[in-house]
Amino acid sequence: AQKVTQAQTEISVVEKEDVTLDCVYETRDTTYYLFWYKQPPSGELVFLIRRNSFDEQNEISGRYSWNFQKSTSSFNFTITASQVVDSAVYFCALSERETSGSRLTFGEGTQLTVNP
Amino acid sequence: EAQVTQNPRYLITVTGKKLTVTCSQNMNHEYMSWYRQDPGLGLRQIYYSMNVEVTDKGDVPEGYKVSRKEKRNFPLILESPSPNQTPLYFCASTWVAGYNEQFFGPGTRLTVL
Numbered sequence: 001a002q003k004v005t006q007a008q009t010e011i012s013v014v015e016k017e018d019v020t021l022d023c024v025y026e027t028r029d030t031t032y033y034l035f036w037y038k039q040p041p042s043g044e045l046v047f048l049i050r051r052n053s054f055d056e057q058n059e060i061s062g063r064y065s066w067n068f069q070k071s072t073s074s075f076n077f078t079i080t081a082s083q084v085v086d087s088a089v090y091f092c093a094l095s096e097r098e099t100s101g102s103r104l105t106f107g108e109g110t111q112l113t114v115n116p
Numbered sequence: 117e118a119q120v121t122q123n124p125r126y127l128i129t130v131t132g133k134k135l136t137v138t139c140s141q142n143m144n145h146e147y148m149s150w151y152r153q154d155p156g157l158g159l160r161q162i163y164y165s166m167n168v169e170v171t172d173k174g175d176v177p178e179g180y181k182v183s184r185k186e187k188r189n190f191p192l193i194l195e196s197p198s199p200n201q202t203p204l205y206f207c208a209s210t211w212v213a214g215y216n217e218q219f220f221g222p223g224t225r226l227t228v229l
Contacts, residue, residue, distance in 0.1 A: 033215045045220040052215055106158035
């Protein structure tokens with residue numbers, strides 16, 4: 001069965017610090033997809049990135065970067081030079097190709113607080 | 117504008133009173149699903165639908181029903197709400213494939229007294 005673990009329940013940093021959010025997943029499928037979503041205090045879910053299991057290239061988008069390592073079943077998310085607006089709950093999620101439809105299995109979420 | 121809408125956004129009801137939360141998408145997606153978000157547990161799938169008249173249970177279906185009579189709509193029915201059914205509810209839609217991002221509605225905050 002698929003599982004996603006975000007061991008960091010809460011992280012608090014000071015503005016301009018770099019911060020890494022950890023995500024570890026379990027799956028028996030060889031084809032799967034990993035996602036990160038952001039949930040700001042307003043409550044909506046904002047899609048950040050998708051990565052498929054065959055693409056281990058790291059990705060950078062502005063201050064955001066993602067490190068995907070199949071060898072350790074991890075898909076970590078780093079925010080460089082954090083800002084107060086980055087304060088949110090961040091969810092890592094997994095979808096297996098063979099699973100019924102497009103079901104997402106979410107991690108428990110990491111509450112990130114960036115203090116001025 | 118491509119979007120998923122949910123109604124109501126906020127609702128206060130009493131134990132045992134049947135209620136329906138509507139969900140509609142305008143992207144012609146085949147796949148729709150409902151998730152509940154409980155503090156510290158992330159989001160868990162309640163029910164999903166892969167197309168019209170095709171629905172199935174997710175991880176936590178107890179106490180809920182769904183129907184999919186039209187492609188764009190996927191209402192969630194709480195037959196007899198109880199105080200433990202007050203998480204945040206999200207509807208989502210996407211294309212059937214697994215690799216597509218899911219589009220989420222804004223969420224419904226339910227309070228059962």
